[in-house]
Structure formats: structure tokens, C-alpha cells
Amino acid sequence: MRKAILALTISATLGLTACGESENTQSQNTAPAKAQTPQAGQTQSVEQAYLALVDRFFKDKLKLEPIYATYVGVNDYNDQFGDGLSHAYLTERHNLNTQYLKDVKKIDREQLPDALKLSYDMFTYNRNVALADETFPNHFMPMNQFYSTVISMVQLGSGESAQPFKTVEDYRNWQKRLQGFIEWVKLAQVRMDEGIESKVVLPRVLVERIIPQLSAQLVDNVSDSLFYTPITLMPESFSEADKQALTQEYTQLIGEQLLPELTGLRDYFQNTYLKSSRATDGWWGLPNGKVWYQHLANTHTTTTMPVDEIHKVGLDEVARILSEMDKVRVQVGFEGDLTAFFASLSSEPQYFFTDRQGLVDGYMDLKDKINVELPKYFNVMPKADYVVKPVESFREQSAAGASYQSPAVDGSRPGVFYINTYNLKAQPKWGMTTLSLHEAAPGHHFQIAIKQELIGVPEFQRFGGYTAFEEGWALYAEYLGIEMGLFEDPYQYFGKLSDEMLRAMRLVVDTGLHAKGWTREQAIQYMQDNSPMAESDIVAEVERYMAIPGQALSYKVGQLQILALRAKAEKELGDKFDLKAYHDQILTSGSLPMEVMELKVNDWIAKQK
Structure with a gap:
């Protein structure tokens, strides 16, 4: 990242698994278009049976994950929170995945059209991964400094996210959802107590990061709470009676219930959880931790690569990129060595903005x-636009350097490319082109917006995702900038190499932390030795890897796979190869596991021949 949490990812934060997302032509209160099902009395074809099955699944999923429903534009459950932690929830989730996996296996895949064969493979892959994930106690660590349900709820209540605040009913819905969140705060502490008993707890440094995040939400006056924001945004069309009633109800709810519960949660982390946190920084320090980490690596990369192999790929890529960086140093006439070049680029004033x-x-x-x-490289481009915004002040100190938020499903809100302006020395001018390509167009914005604008595909494809595909595409978008002529300035090309180095180092550091016993300090030192990144960025990156193991592996693994498939297509098709058509293949089926994407591209190559 310097990266994205998409609706998918946000749903993971709230117990919904990132991440994750976009716009289509539907109206504000209309659910996404459903797959067609046969009329009563008609015999279902295999295709109809499959579409009906995945349509039922998607509706059942939205009912189980109400905040996810809000993010994808289905407003039927806007008054519900969905705890994600209770025994009832965990049982219902297990039954959902088990039953639908059983049901889909009754459908003959070979009788489906090619597009739905891909869909079938994705659907069965998802169910199998979800069931495998249940074997690990993720619910014992329900939040960390990077994915915080508290911060996600603040964002939803800001009036600028997916939660609507247009009618009095919208306000009542948010009020009820906040009450569900208050119950979640209580349940999260129960789960963390179970984690303490089972030795499944966060590293100490991550707990130390969470405490000030929670303290920032604790205010003396209710009107100063970020959860009070909807009251300041009430439409003029509301009657005075409604305004007064809502103001009184929100003030009471926040002051008498929410703030005391958040205070209790902060105190719990400070007085109970902190002293029970672990000294180890990697997943290897947890019970069955190495097996758990291999599962997470497989899940995030959608491959079966052993973590030792991933580590080796990372070391090789770091060496290659260092060589390219040194060529840039020579090209611009810098007289010192590469370490001195890093220091110069990271410190000299001309490389940084002086105001946000x-x-x-x-x-x-x-x-x-x-x-x-963009039109020179793409046949298909998103209808939705995006805007650039600074990260909000309440989360800028712990947020990534940049991220992307998908457009509203109903078209009411564009995508957002968030840039963190908290530390301008962590945002060098030479890194801007590659970062924009990655987070916005043609990176995350293209992949996610186009996915949600697809017509005639099952909803789970439009709103689900795989980090390896999404981040692999975004990193491929950076590579595409070379062909677009956007890196003719050697400093901007160095920025591209610098961001690519980050993704290569992640392969080394993430596996080092979680499988090879590295400490946080070792990981920080490795990144300082091999890149010009600001220390604040490096620390945030390493602590992120500690919090969400395996996710950072997906970028480079996904990019290498997309590049390898493109090279194969270019070699086998020769003059028949069309880059725009290749991009169509990658972008027009939604987010795909690597194996499924390879099957699709191989089939396309064969048909082009």
C-alpha cells in the first residue's frame, strides 16, 4: 500500500472479510441488479441454477454482514451492525459457507458457459478458503492499530462515506447501528479475554498504538465527538421538532452509552490487555503460528507458494531493483554512493512540498x-471519477501514506484518492507519479470501479475481491507508466523503483517477521538499508505487517503473475497481441484468484490463435 482499504477491507475490519467498492447506474436505495432467475413453472437450466444459487448466497451474505451491505449500496440493513464475533454469528457463517459449497457442487460446471465457469471456480474457491480460515482463532484479535472498527465507524458517521444521512429514517438507522456497535465493544473485550487465556494476543507495540487512537475519541463535550458529526450535517428540510429530537437522542446515546463504553475499551487495553500482550513480533510466536501464517500467505497471494520461496523471490527482487536505482544515481550525476543518494533524496528541501x-x-x-x-491503453474505463483528498486529521498519524476508497455504488460519490499530508517529508515529489498510478488511475480506481460497474455477472464477483489481484494490478499499473512515457524524468523513475522496492522488501520482511523469527527492529533496519523511505513510513509499514500478516506479500506476487501472463500472450500471439484486449481480459471479470486468472488468459490466447 501506501494503500487502499476498499469496501472489502473495511468489511474485514468490521468482521466481514482486505481491501475493500464502486459505482454503477443504480439509484440510491436500489439494491444491485440481481442475477435473473426462471419464472415459476419453468425448468431451470444449469446456468439459471448457478445464477440463482449465487444470487441467494449474496443476499444471505448481506443479511449476515449488514455493514458490507451498506457499502455495496443495499440499504435494507442500515440500522444493523452485525457483531462478527458472537457464537451465533460464527455458527451462521460456518453454515452459510458449508451449505453453499455443498449446493454448488451439485451443479455440473462443464455445462456452464465459459464466463460462468470462471465464476464457479471463484465461488468454490471462496467457500473453501473461508472454511479453512475458520480453523484459526482470528476472532480473538478483533482489532489492531491498522484495522480499527472504532475508526471505521467514525468514517461511516462522517457523512462522507457509505452510510446515508438524507432522511430522518437514515438518522434513526445510524442511531440503531451505533447501539449495535456499543454491544460489539463489550463483546470484543470478551473475545480478547479468551485470546489472553489462549495466548493469542497482539504484540505489545501494536497495543501501545491502539491506546492513543481510542483516547482521541474520548472528549469532554458530546458535541466535540466525531460520532456527533451527523447532527452537524442535518438537512435544512428537517422540521425543527425532528432536529431537536435527534439532537437530544444522539447527545444522550453518545454521552451516556457510547463514550463510557469507549472509555472502558481504552482502559481495558491500557490496564488489562497491554500487560498480557506478547513480546514476539511475528505470527510464529502464536500457537500453531507458522502453519497459520502459511495459510494467510496462501490466502492473500491466492497461491500455494511456500513462504521460504516467497522470501527468496523477495531477496532476488531487492537485488535487481538496487542495481536499477544505482543506474539512476549515475544518470543524474550524483557523486556519492547509493546510500548517500538515498539520504539526499530523503532530506534535501527541493524534493518536498512546504505546505499540505x-x-x-x-x-x-x-x-x-x-x-x-489512458485511452491509448484501455478499451474499458470506469464511468466513475475520483477526487484527491487529504487523510482526515483524526487518523492521519497512524494511516498509510496513501489509500483509495471506492465510489458509491449508486454514483452519488466519486472514488477518493487519499493522500496523507501529516508528514510532508514522507511524501517526496519524486514519488508522486508512481503513487498516483497505483492508487488512482489506472490502478485501484480502474480495477475496483470497473468491477462494480460490470453488468451480467453475479454480485459476489462485483463486490468481492482478492488482494493479490487488486494490488498486483495496481503495481502493474505503475509498470505501465513506463510505457505511457510518464517516467522520462529520472527522478520520477527512481520514485517508481522506490515503490517497487517497497513491494519487494515486503516479501522479505513479512516472511522474515512471521516465519523466520525476525524482530521489529530487524525489519526496520532491513528497510532502512535498502530504500530511501522516511523512518516514519518504515515504522508504520513494519507495524502494519505485524498486524496483518501475509497481506503485504500479495502486491509483488500478483504483479509478477500479471506480467508473466502478458509476456506469455505477447510471445504466443506475436503480431496478433493487442494490449488493450489483454487489459480487457484482466479487468472485465472482477477480481480473480491467480489460478483462475491464468485459466482465463490461457483460454483467451488459444481463441486468438
């Missing part, structure tokens, strides 16, 4: 420059 708005404006200018090139 200048950084945001710079990315808006880049947007216009990149947009000119």
Missing part, C-alpha cells in the same frame, strides 16, 4: 496528465 495543499494540488495536476494517456 500544495501536495494535494500536485496530485490533481498529475491526474490530468495521466488521464490524457
